[in-house]
Amino acid sequence: MLEARGLTKQYGSQIALHPLDLTIAPGEVFCLLGANGAGKTTTINLFLDFIAPTAGTALIGGVEVASNPLATKAQLAYIPEQVTLYRNLTGLENLRFFAALATGETLPDSRLLEILKAAGLPDGAAGKRVGGYSKGMRQKVGIAIAMAKNARALLLDEPTSGLDPKASNEFSALLTRLSGEGVAILMATHDLFRAKESGTRIGIMREGRMRHQVATRDIGHADLEQLYLEQMRD
Amino acid sequence: MSALATVIRHENRVLSADRASWIGLAVFLVIAIYAIASGATWMQLRQAEAATSVQISQERSAEFDRNLAVIEAGRLAELGKPNWYKRWSGAPTTPDSRAVLPSRPLLLIASNAGELQPHLATMRPASSRHSLLDDLKASTQNPVTLAVGRLDMVFLLTAALPLLLLAFSFNLLSVEREQGTLALVLAQPIALATLITGKLLTRFLRLLLPLAIAVPLLLALAVDPAQLGRAPLDYLLLAVLILVYGAFWLLLAGLINALGGSSARNALSLGGLWLLLVLVVPSLLNIAAAALHPPPDRAGLTNELRARLVEARNGGDQLYQDHALEHPDTVVAESTDPAEAFDSAKATLTTWLVRERTDALVAPIAERFEQDLAAQQDLAESGRFLSPALLFQAALNRLAGVDAARSRAFSAAAKAHLDALRAQLIPKVLAGQILRAGDYGGLPRFEMVEPSAAGPLGLDLLGLLLAVLLPAVLLMARLRSARPVIR
Ligand SMILES: Nc1ncnc2c1ncn2[C@@H]1O[C@H](COP(=O)(O)OP(=O)(O)OP(=O)(O)O)[C@@H](O)[C@H]1O
Numbered sequence: 001m002l003e004a005r006g007l008t009k010q011y012g013s014q015i016a017l018h019p020l021d022l023t024i025a026p027g028e029v030f031c032l033l034g035a036n037g038a039g040k041t042t043t044i045n046l047f048l049d050f051i052a053p054t055a056g057t058a059l060i061g062g063v064e065v066a067s068n069p070l071a072t073k074a075q076l077a078y079i080p081e082q083v084t085l086y087r088n089l090t091g092l093e094n095l096r097f098f099a100a101l102a103t104g105e106t107l108p109d110s111r112l113l114e115i116l117k118a119a120g121l122p123d124g125a126a127g128k129r130v131g132g133y134s135k136g137m138r139q140k141v142g143i144a145i146a147m148a149k150n151a152r153a154l155l156l157d158e159p160t161s162g163l164d165p166k167a168s169n170e171f172s173a174l175l176t177r178l179s180g181e182g183v184a185i186l187m188a189t190h191d192l193f194r195a196k197e198s199g200t201r202i203g204i205m206r207e208g209r210m211r212h213q214v215a216t217r218d219i220g221h222a223d224l225e226q227l228y229l230e231q232m233r234d
Numbered sequence: 235m236s237a238l239a240t241v242i243r244h245e246n247r248v249l250s251a252d253r254a255s256w257i258g259l260a261v262f263l264v265i266a267i268y269a270i271a272s273g274a275t276w277m278q279l280r281q282a283e284a285a286t287s288v289q290i291s292q293e294r295s296a297e298f299d300r301n302l303a304v305i306e307a308g309r310l311a312e313l314g315k316p317n318w319y320k321r322w323s324g325a326p327t328t329p330d331s332r333a334v335l336p337s338r339p340l341l342l343i344a345s346n347a348g349e350l351q352p353h354l355a356t357m358r359p360a361s362s363r364h365s366l367l368d369d370l371k372a373s374t375q376n377p378v379t380l381a382v383g384r385l386d387m388v389f390l391l392t393a394a395l396p397l398l399l400l401a402f403s404f405n406l407l408s409v410e411r412e413q414g415t416l417a418l419v420l421a422q423p424i425a426l427a428t429l430i431t432g433k434l435l436t437r438f439l440r441l442l443l444p445l446a447i448a449v450p451l452l453l454a455l456a457v458d459p460a461q462l463g464r465a466p467l468d469y470l471l472l473a474v475l476i477l478v479y480g481a482f483w484l485l486l487a488g489l490i491n492a493l494g495g496s497s498a499r500n501a502l503s504l505g506g507l508w509l510l511l512v513l514v515v516p517s518l519l520n521i522a523a524a525a526l527h528p529p530p531d532r533a534g535l536t537n538e539l540r541a542r543l544v545e546a547r548n549g550g551d552q553l554y555q556d557h558a559l560e561h562p563d564t565v566v567a568e569s570t571d572p573a574e575a576f577d578s579a580k581a582t583l584t585t586w587l588v589r590e591r592t593d594a595l596v597a598p599i600a601e602r603f604e605q606d607l608a609a610q611q612d613l614a615e616s617g618r619f620l621s622p623a624l625l626f627q628a629a630l631n632r633l634a635g636v637d638a639a640r641s642r643a644f645s646a647a648a649k650a651h652l653d654a655l656r657a658q659l660i661p662k663v664l665a666g667q668i669l670r671a672g673d674y675g676g677l678p679r680f681e682m683v684e685p686s687a688a689g690p691l692g693l694d695l696l697g698l699l700l701a702v703l704l705p706a707v708l709l710m711a712r713l714r715s716a717r718p719v720i721r
């Protein structure tokens with residue numbers, strides 16, 4: 001579903017992403033680990049057409065991103081590290097706008113409220129202005145937007161940062177459910193525990209290179225931490 | 235629902251919540267209403283001045299006419315007038331006539347330029363053709379100057395409307411980047427071009443269109459709502475001009491935003507462009523006009539005209555004697571009272587000869603003055619293509635009827651009127667005849683020959699449309715070639 005073929009990004013002389021080959025099948029949850037500046041966000045941005053690849057291609061459902069950005073974005077849901085919404089609008093109004101943009105359809109408010117509830121937004125918050133939301137509440141609206149889109153692929157850039165442990169746990173459950181429905185998921189995270197918990201595969205990046213890939217079922221929590229630290233060592 | 239419709243609906247919401255911009259709009263409207271009200275007052279004063287002048291002239295003529303009938307019946311004594319009144323009221327050099335420039339329905343928008351426009355001239359058959367200059371000299375002012383005098387709608391629409399539109403649009407994309415919403419928006423299947431188009435369209439429909447409708451309506455209401463029916467094209471054209479000029483500024487804001495700078499940088503760039511197009515270019519054009527065609531010196535001109543008049547007047551007797559020598563046949567008048575009739579004819583003829591002499595002396599000065607003025611106005615006219623603000627201002631002035639071409643046409647019509655007046659009366663002067671009762675009624679009336687404004691207005695509009703096309707094309711090219719800067 002998500003595929004990178006020799007995908008490369010260079011800023012001047014600095015290589016942010018060395019040629020990357022990666023395939024994430026429907027139902028897979030691929031977790032990208034790596035230190036700050038490893039190239040995780042760069043990879044995700046290439047799939048979103050936010051930046052142009054220096055070489056190689058990113059494909060979604062076999063369609064090349066750079067030449068068909070609108071078609072590929074229609075297949076993709078995205079939750080950034082910081083979900084920033086329109087502060088003057090309510091959570092419901094925000095979802096109404098993004099869902100309409102995402103799907104090209106006008107969903108009834110009852111459906112939108114259902115989705116917000118399913119995403120874990122507390123009762124009564126949907127009608128309040130987002131300016132008064134906590135970070136976690138905004139994140140949940142972000143999740144709701146992704147859910148409303150019914151996308152075939154999901155890109156997550158440190159989505160659980162700022163979520164409380166319970167919400168974080170619910171989020172993992174959501175990912176498991178979505179992957180069960182056949183959604184391909186690419187998630188950048190610093191949370192080894194969550195990666196092991198909800199990922200099916202884990203890739204460890206360093207300085208723009210994919211250093212190691214492993215299936216989560218082949219490895220325990222402690223081993224994962226060991227492996228990660230090994231890769232970070234010079 | 236299409237992405238464009240979604241964006242427009244959403245922008246409407248976001249704009250509604252943008253309190254600062256609406257306060258800006260309210261301030262603009264208050265100032266506009268003030269400018270419209272004061273423009274209407276000014277226009278009514280100007281019309282009243284002209285009407286009074288015409289009325290005085292007509293009442294005077296009617297009185298002369300009545301009195302001539304009384305005198306012809308030999309009852310001068312009944313009038314209670316001195317003896318000389320008889321020859322004065324009958325002298326063919328006595329009738330006066332007024333030339334009034336009719337006001338266009340939209341005159342009230344241009345009280346600044348209108349203040350400098352000649353619109354009323356008084357003339358007698360013995361008036362020097364160039365004494366008109368006295369009435370017409372106001373037009374020595376360079377017509378390009380934007381920021382002079384009172385606050386009129388031409389100034390407000392040319393200079394302040396762009397600021398209002400920019401206040402609503404200078405950060406239309408950058409604010410989304412800075413708030414962080416742009417990434418989530420552009421992660422959806424919507425092209426940046428659609429997003430910007432939607433944002434611009436919202437401002438066009440929500441802000442500019444209502445203004446373009448409200449301003450002409452308010453202008454009609456301030457004078458007489460029936461004007462809308464009488465000159466619908468004027469009001470419609472005004473609305474179209476506002477829409478096109480406003481669209482230029484909105485597109486400029488769209489273009490600057492598409493370049494990917496911060497809100498602060500966009501504000502700076504757009505402010506700079508406003509300064510350049512609204513203030514700097516017009517000022518430079520002024521300087522160029524003044525340097526290439528130095529403005530005629532008004533004080534010097536007045537002094538010179540006066541000196542020539544005195545010169546001619548002092549030589550009055552000599553002029554009469556020369557004329558009598560050259561035309562021995564024309565100066566002897568038939569009259570029942572030979573001494574008086576001769577006196578009258580002599581005085582009248584001398585007055586006429588002095589004016590003729592003044593004209594001859596003044597002609598080269600006046601011609602140079604008019605040429606300088608025309609050269610300056612022509613430069614301003616062709617220089618208007620340097621800035622949409624100048625084009626817009628020129629078009630508004632044309633709609634208001636205060637443009638240089640119309641002023642010149644008025645001056646030409648006034649001169650033609652004077653010539654017609656002379657054609658009828660000067661032969662009587664030369665023949666030593668006096669006016670008879672009823673002659674006043676047969677005098678020619680002034681008629682303004684309106685120049686066709688359609689051509690120049692069409693060019694203004696065409697220029698503005700081209701000006702709109704420039705940012706539009708650049709914006710499209712930019713959106714096609716560049717990826718949006720998300721952060
Ligand atoms: N616009 C840019 N210009 C120049 N260099 C950039 C740009 N964007 C990213 N980089 C560089 O690319 C490299 C990869 O950055 P990236 O944001 O992908 O890291 P990351 O793995 O997401 O890190 P973090 O964990 O901090 O989010 C970094 O060295 C960064 O400095």
Ligand SMILES: [Mg+2]
Nearest residue numbers: 040041042157
């Ligand atoms: Mg990152």
